[in-house]
Amino acid sequence: MRVAVCQLNSRADRAENLAVARxxxxxAAAAGADLAVLPEYVDFLGPAAQAPKPEGIDGEFAAFFAAAARELGMWVHAGSFHETGPDDEHTYNTTLLFDRTGALTATYRKIHLYDVEIPGRVSYQESRTVAAGSDVVIAAVDxxxxxxxICYDLRFPELYRQLAVRGARVLVVPAAFMAHTGRDHWEVLLRARAIENQCYVVAAGQIGDHDPGRTCFGRSMVIDPWGTVVAQLPDEVGVAVADLDLDRLARIRRDVPSLANRRL
Structure with missing residues (x-):
């Protein structure tokens, strides 16, 4: 399987963000990717007052990426967007995955919400406006x-262990990871999730400044089950492509059978 991670600097102009994403x-399709992964909130990162109205999973956002998947004949993981939530005060932070025909094959709603207060650095309470999902989701991509x-989920290894135990061989992480934490934690956490679960990790991030006054770390990458970074983007908008060697994954699981040996 060939995968592509797409790195964006989404801002407040939704039409422009979607044009860049396309x-x-x-x-990615021209490079032969079977699956392309976009970052968290691919269509909008900007002031809340300018945010697009939340949509259902059959709205304009979904139609845009379904058409891209169908026209390109490629699996498209559409990062995430603000889905209509359980009440008027909350949306869901939702991933949509489309197959080569443009059919919606999986929906995942972010479980762990980013409620963080780092004095002088980060102040963000995602749970004020976003409701948590509850379902662990695996999809068969080819x-x-x-x-x-999605993003902050990365800090909760129990989610990824559940995914691995349920059969996942690839773990996808769309993100808008903050620069302050990303410098020290992003790659370390991604490599840890790959090593401990003996899975490929495909992580697509936002890069650069966006309103109101935040900066995303970027460094989108693909990591193999040994923890080796096999592809990584520099600090700019772009695409990186990697081939996932599933035979290598099987050998690693056979030679170091930590999943099979687990006791808890």
Missing amino acids: GLLDR GVETGLS
């Missing part, structure tokens, strides 16, 4: 079991 998907997650 251009990156075109590049027959390869792929576990879904």
Whole structure:
């Protein structure tokens, strides 16, 4: 399986963000990707007052990426967007996964919400406006079991262990990871999730400044089950492509059978 991670600097102009995303998907398809992964909140990162109205999973956002998947003949993981939530005060932070025909094959709602207060650095309470999901989701992408997650989920290894135990061989992480924490934690956490679960990790991040006054770390990457970074983007908008060697994954699980040996 060939995968592509697409790195964006989404801002408050939704139409522009979607146009850039489609251009990156075109590049991924031209590179032969079977699956392209976009970052968290791919369509909008900006002031809440300017945010687009939340949509259902059959709205304009879904139609846009379904059409891209169908026209490119490629699996498209549409990062995440603000889905209509359980009440007027909350949305869901939701991933949609489309197959080569443009059919919606999986929906995942972010379980762990980013409620963080780092004095002088980060102040963000995602739970004020976003409701938590509850379902652990795996989808078969061309027959390869792929576990879904979003950004802050990365800090909760129990989710990824559940995905691995349920059969996942690939773990997908769309993100808008903050620069302050990303410098020290992003790659370390991604590599840990790959090593401990003996899975490929495919992580697509936002890069650069966005309103109101936040900066995303970027460094989108693909990591193999040994913990080796096999592809990584520099600090700019772009696409990186990697081939997932599933035979290598099987050998690693055979030679170091930590999943099989677990006791809890």
